[in-house]
Amino acid sequence: MLKLDEIQKRLLREVADLHEVPEGAYNIRSNSQSAGRQSTANIEIVSKEDVSGLEIRIRPGTKNESVHIPVVMTQSGLKEVVYNDFFIGEGADVVIVAGCGIDNCGNQDSQHDGIHRFYVGKNARIRYVEKHYGSGTGSGKRILNPGTEVYMEEGSYAEMEMVQIKGVDDTERTTTAELAAGAKLLVRERLMTHGEQRAISRYVVNLNGEGASADVVSRSVARDRSFQKFDAKIAGNAACHGHTECDSIIMDEGRILAVPALEANNVDAELVHEAAIGKIAGEQLTKLMTLGLTAAEAEEQIINGFLQ
Amino acid sequence: MLELKNISFLVDDAGKDKEIIRDVSLTIPDRKLVVVTGPNGGGKSTLARLIAGIEKPTAGRIFFNGEDITELGITERAQKGIAYAFQQPVRFKGIRVLDLIRIAAGKTLSVSDACQYLSSVGLCARDYVDREVNASLSGGELKRIEIATVLARKAVLSVFDEPEAGIDLWSFRNLTEVFQRMREDIRDSSILIISHQERILNIADEIIVIKGGTVEKRGSREEVYPHLMRTEVAELCEGPYQPVGKGNAGC
Numbered sequence: 271m272l273k274l275d276e277i278q279k280r281l282l283r284e285v286a287d288l289h290e291v292p293e294g295a296y297n298i299r300s301n302s303q304s305a306g307r308q309s310t311a312n313i314e315i316v317s318k319e320d321v322s323g324l325e326i327r328i329r330p331g332t333k334n335e336s337v338h339i340p341v342v343m344t345q346s347g348l349k350e351v352v353y354n355d356f357f358i359g360e361g362a363d364v365v366i367v368a369g370c371g372i373d374n375c376g377n378q379d380s381q382h383d384g385i386h387r388f389y390v391g392k393n394a395r396i397r398y399v400e401k402h403y404g405s406g407t408g409s410g411k412r413i414l415n416p417g418t419e420v421y422m423e424e425g426s427y428a429e430m431e432m433v434q435i436k437g438v439d440d441t442e443r444t445t446t447a448e449l450a451a452g453a454k455l456l457v458r459e460r461l462m463t464h465g466e467q468r469a470i471s472r473y474v475v476n477l478n479g480e481g482a483s484a485d486v487v488s489r490s491v492a493r494d495r496s497f498q499k500f501d502a503k504i505a506g507n508a509a510c511h512g513h514t515e516c517d518s519i520i521m522d523e524g525r526i527l528a529v530p531a532l533e534a535n536n537v538d539a540e541l542v543h544e545a546a547i548g549k550i551a552g553e554q555l556t557k558l559m560t561l562g563l564t565a566a567e568a569e570e571q572i573i574n575g576f577l578q
Numbered sequence: 579m580l581e582l583k584n585i586s587f588l589v590d591d592a593g594k595d596k597e598i599i600r601d602v603s604l605t606i607p608d609r610k611l612v613v614v615t616g617p618n619g620g621g622k623s624t625l626a627r628l629i630a631g632i633e634k635p636t637a638g639r640i641f642f643n644g645e646d647i648t649e650l651g652i653t654e655r656a657q658k659g660i661a662y663a664f665q666q667p668v669r670f671k672g673i674r675v676l677d678l679i680r681i682a683a684g685k686t687l688s689v690s691d692a693c694q695y696l697s698s699v700g701l702c703a704r705d706y707v708d709r710e711v712n713a714s715l716s717g718g719e720l721k722r723i724e725i726a727t728v729l730a731r732k733a734v735l736s737v738f739d740e741p742e743a744g745i746d747l748w749s750f751r752n753l754t755e756v757f758q759r760m761r762e763d764i765r766d767s768s769i770l771i772i773s774h775q776e777r778i779l780n781i782a783d784e785i786i787v788i789k790g791g792t793v794e795k796r797g798s799r800e801e802v803y804p805h806l807m808r809t810e811v812a813e814l815c816e817g818p819y820q821p822v823g824k825g826n827a828g829c
Binding site: 577578 | 630651653656657662664667668670671672673677681682684727731
């Protein structure tokens with residue numbers, strides 16, 4: 271791997287499970303520079319010319335290939351907005367791993383705003399994994415504001431796993447999706463905030479075509495004095511199925527605001543939302559303690575399981 | 579060996595003290611299977627919770643292998659070798675059956691070792707080991723997993739609070755075998771089962787009858803069982819004791 275120090279390598283492991291140069295197509299961005307890139311016969315990665323970012327073109331019919339585009343930042347005070355566009359060809363089936371790790375040891379804020387647009391072709395399938403991680407002892411904040419836009423053509427499928435477990439001080443995540451007939455979107459968000467952190471997550475999903483479906487599920491834990499807001503709206507504009515769920519554990523002086531919203535614009539739209547916020551059930555702690563765990567270990571097990 | 583000395587447990591009932599357990603003294607010897615039985619509301623489950631450390635007695639002392647454990651918490655008692663199977667098992671989102679069995683065993687068990695515990699409670703291990711211990715499991719499945727976690731602990735004293743409740747007849751027949759195998763597998767250990775079930779009473783070395791928060795009778799199965807039958811027949815006709823498995827017992 272090119273020009274990466276130990277901290278950068280550690281961040282890469284955290285956000286993309288990368289220990290070595292990944293197989294397949296990849297672009298590794300480190301402190302606003304490309305630290306390595308590879309295209310394949312079916313997946314082309316090129317830099318945008320007008321703004322900072324990438325165009326990733328996946329040929330129709332590409333199967334069982336992956337794209338890794340992790341970002342690491344270790345320079346305090348760096349602020350960047352990056353636009354990455356993914357064009358997934360008809361019938362392709364690929365895994366896309368993004369993610370951003372910030373290590374800020376300085377006293378200036380570091381910020382990465384990644385704007386990802388996905389154009390998912392007819393009958394194409396993607397699995398997208400995006401992990402956020404922050405570390406460093408500096409007083410400068412670690413800020414991530416991801417914007418995700420998903421445009422899904424007929425019969426396409428997208429599974430999106432968004433994970434932010436540790437160290438990110440401030441996040442505003444906005445995800446929008448437009449689904450044509452028969453398209454299916456699955457979102458699994460896992461979030462833990464601690465300290466004084468703040469995380470806002472917004473979803474707007476439009477089910478525009480007959481048979482479109484979306485399932486947006488968030489599991490989150492708010493500890494210490496952190497604050498979270500989950501704001502998910504699904505609009506059914508055709509005969510479709512939509513489900514949104516926010517399931518949260520609240521601890522210490524944490525606060526969570528869940529604002530699930532449904533909008534049915536068609537008589538055949540079937541939309542459901544669920545939201546539950548509560549502290550860890552006492553009997554769960556008791557059960558694990560009867561197995562020999564301390565209260566703190568039991569709490570950790572429950573949270574780890576919940577965020578699996 | 580577990581010894582309860584003059585244990586009482588009071589709760590606040592609308593501003594008045596209500597005695598759930600009243601001056602109970604008893605011993606659970608090593609290598610014995612002791613069944614605690616008696617009418618509902620008599621204090622049996624509270625007794626089990628007091629032993630596990632979930633409740634603290636308002637008076638009296640508890641000794642485990644000679645050590646006073648009255649002031650010890652749930653974790654410390656578990657670490658000293660007391661296991662406890664809940665009457666109503668707890669559900670967890672995201673924690674798999676395998677995770678729970680591994681936590682219970684206190685070490686990294688191989689999947690096949692973990693599966694053995696599931697098989698011994700009549701579950702097809704392959705179908706369950708990766709499932710979450712959540713609301714997707716039926717009450718009966720959860721109950722069997724609960725028993726499997728206690729088996730995995732290989733504890734010195736295992737306490738089961740109504741293990742038969744919610745378990746179907748097929749697995750119930752095997753349940754008594756589970757306890758008998760447990761006695762063979764964990765040497766020098768003792769087992770305390772709270773139960774109304776005739777089949778479980780039948781495998782007891784000793785039976786303790788708890789009623790109204792006190793020990794009404796205790797002794798070997800041979801001694802207590804006939805007494806129990808007579809009491810049950812009487813109470814069946816008057817309520818409230820509802821033993822399982824005997825039909826109307828002649829009334």
